[in-house]
Amino acid sequence: MKLSRKFVSDYLDLDKNLSITKIAEDMTSVGNEYDSASSLINCTNLVVGEVISCENHPDSDHLHCCVVDIGTEKLNIVCGAPNCRKGLKVIVAKAGAILPGGTIKKGLIRGAESNGMLCSLAELGLENKFLEEKDHAGIYEFPATTEIGIDAISALELDDEVIDFELTSNRGDLLSILGMAYELGAIYNKKVKPIDLNHSEVKENVNDVFKIKIETTDCPLFLAKKALNVTIKESPAFIKNRLIASGIRPINNVVDISNYVMLETGQPLHFYDANSLGDTLIVRNAKENETLTTLDNIKRTLSPDDIVISTPKEAVGLAGVMGGLSTEVENTTKDIIIESAIFDNIKIRKTSKKILRSEASNRFEKGLDPNRTYMAIERSCALLEKYAKAKIMTGTVTYDKLAKENKKINLSLNKLNKVLGITISEEEVISILERLTFTVTKKDSLEVEVPTRRRDISIEEDLIEEVGRIYGMDNIKGKLPVLNVSLGAYNKTKRALKHQLASLGLNETMSYTLIPKEHVFDFTTEKFTPIYLNDAMSEDRNTLRNSLLYSLKEIYLYNKARNNTNLSLFEIAKCFYKENTTYKEELHLGILLSGDYFLDIKKERVDFYILKGIAENILDFLGYENRYSFQKGDLPKELHPGMSACINVGGTILGFLGHIHPETLKDDVYLLEINLDKLLSLKTSKMKYKDISKYPSIIKDIAFIVDKDISSKEIIDTIKKASSKRLTNIELFDLYTGDKIASDKKSLAYKLTFMDTTKTLTEEEVMLEFNSIIDKVEKTLKATLRDK
């Protein structure tokens, strides 16, 4: 909402010494933020001058050498405008004048002295939509009666200042000059002046010639009046300039008056050409697929959610949003029907979202004061009579289902002080409420009568906020609350896991939850129902991810394109799916490794086993030591089937790890994903001290030759089965395939550590166990000892 200082000054005496910035700041401090506050025309040193001579420039086919009288002196000015001529009263920018296009300097133009510039309206920085072609083509021509030497901006009546407010959505009342006047009046403790509604009426009653039928519940209040014999012409300067200051383009006096009254009162009006409209107006919901051509000459297809203004024959306007082309006020219009109404704000919101956001729809959406609906229609008649020579018919066609009484709300001083945390006296509270023009009656508590324009106020807390606003929220002194001691807490596991991963050299990423639909099954085993957005911003982000690995792969590609391929990344974030009618979200851990993991002299390419080491490290860290295994199983098709494994923890597959499938990406990229919510739901045991043996251990090495498809895990499991708890450690220290053994065989060498916590083991005792291990492995896995 743009507030014109001149406009609001019609209704409130603002101190002339108050700068526009100060007013804007004061409004901000009561909750009304602004975007900008400045003069309407940001130019300096402009005066009215008279061209007393105008000769063609000797060295140019279009420039004129003029002498311009500005009262105090006569200036030589070179001007290129085609309409420049002797006797013209013009806008003169003196040397040093600052215009949007730059600063005016004295100088020579093609050898001729020029000590200023004659200006067009376009050069003053007005927005293009307010300018006509002649404002660009030539310099501005003042009426011959204009006094020379005076400030040109004042002479143009554009000496206004404007604050552009960004209002909160509850303050629909501030979308009017009157509302602004009340708000400023509360700040500066000043009274708002009454609005002039006076006009005369001709004998004939509008109710005898015009009927309305309201056929919807979406229109609780509808008023219509008729103005006869309007003269359509240009608006007076003050109306035009105030519209311009408010950001609305002037059209003609009649259209301008409807906008002017909307700005004043906040009530949008609509004027119909009475002859095109006929004698009956119907308000109803649109029929399914009904069409209507709106003022902008676009054919709209409507639905029953839209409210239309209609003749018995057809729809002629989209209520609250835009008028129809067929009943538009034109230069030939004689009589007009004035509409002032209230429509359901939610319906208007829906329609305007679909069709067009306008000054009018914005006001309807925020909700209107029914008393203003009456005020606005009378105000428009007053202005039509004065500025369009209209004859107003007696009476108003009225349909009204709304209450128009002020609300009464009780306010307890004790509650007010308790909520705001201040100590304020009853007198001060009453004084603040009265500045807001609320009426206060002292009873047990304060009974506060709130004017209907303040639709945002309905409960005691709203009044507390009003008092707080004017008292100054910032005048509240801060203190720490005095509360019972209670323990704070946070999810330590998630945090510890992140820190552990970072300590392993991994970098945390944070990517978008939304991914493209066609990739939602990537890196999953496809056993879930995905969740799609109804109203995505783009095809790139229309689906909620079920795996973090698509995002990590995209991050890899992004960095690879920038020549960074040494990546060790992790992300912990939620993944989503639908189960029957419920939406599930589960925390996942994703890891991506590529390039070198150890750097510089000792650098080492990542491989499956480094990733497996990281997996083991974090599973051990989280307390699942000895409870997990890596096994073949159902893998996402984007993983290399020979270089990937499922992660089994406590008997359940909770994730997988491995090399990316060469069909997905040719690079050496390793990926891991674990469902953390499922993992962390598995209970862990308490960390407990284990006795350290005082007795020495005995180490035995053994190498088995087995078929290539026998896994190390099978051998270790067999060794474990054959041994007692004296076998405390099994470590693979060599893996061999090659010339020295058969080509379908491999050799695996293990270091076995035997120890007893109660005594020193003898060689005989160990050999007994060692031999039974060998025996078992040989028999079970068809292994042979390598050194035999």
Next chain:
Amino acid sequence: MNNDKLKDTKKLLEEDLKIASNEKELNDLKVKYLGKKGLITELNSSIKNIPNEEKKSYGLAVNGLRTLFNNIYEEKLEIFKKEELNKKISNETIDITLPSKKIKKGSLHPMTLITEEFEDLFVSMGYTVYEGPEIETDENCFQKLNVPKGHPARDAQDTFYLKDEFENFLLRTQTSTAQVHAMEENTTKGPLRIVCPGKVYRRDEDATHSHQFMQIEGLVIDEDVSMADLKGTLEMFCKKILGEKTEIRFRPSYFPFTEPSVEVDVSCFKCQGKGCNLCKQTGWIEVLGAGMVHPNVLKMCGYDPKKYQGFAFGTGIDRFAMFKYGIPDIRTIYGNDIRFIEQFNRKDDTYEVK
């Protein structure tokens, strides 16, 4: 004659030891004098040929020779050992300027760092971190926060709805929704003190807006908490996170779920309030929205608004990360360029007890 022999041996021994130039020569001399057939050993064994009355003094003299040899031997041996060690050390000397064996530096995302700082501060004041779901119902995200369908306040939070027959599910637009869960789950309907960090989503994207970003919401419900308590709490928060010199300013505002509502500005930490491009020459930067929980919200979440009052506040974590680390474009935060994320690899807590 025996005396002459002793004297000669002493002279020879002293000369030999003097000439010895390394450990090996020294050990050879040990054999020469003290070995089985060594000169001193021989002198010792010839004692049997010495007349009885001279035996004692002869024996002492031979022992004296042995002691003399050993003393000089030990002395020189130590010198040689030291020389040898010095030589070894000198040979082993390395170029300490060669590059290290690099241990890869991991890092946490800046959003994680900031979130942890916020959490630690509030946990120290007795708050519990509560993370609600990211998929929400329209009811929890809006209606129970006093934003009915068609409310104009919905405009500011353009929402992603899910493709669903009920048109009821959405991605939360604000962490305030976590309030609703926490209040409803609190079966005692008694005092509550929580902070809720997390991801939120809005249909909006430019240099200062990302369709996904992070917020943190705080909520305190008790029988007697006021705007003054809210201000004191936020003063503490802003001073600890942005620096002790930070001032805060309350401006009335409007949020449907709080009444009264305020926006909270902090004095510009870049220019200390003098005015700069960060604060657009105003000296103040808007960082939080806050207010007293609207009685309708309390009621809808099962609390008795006659007995309980509460305050709530919320802010964008991204904004704080941008402020703290000087990140100009929010899209950088979610770009995951390794050159960006690996920068955040060290300790840098603003809030710390010294």
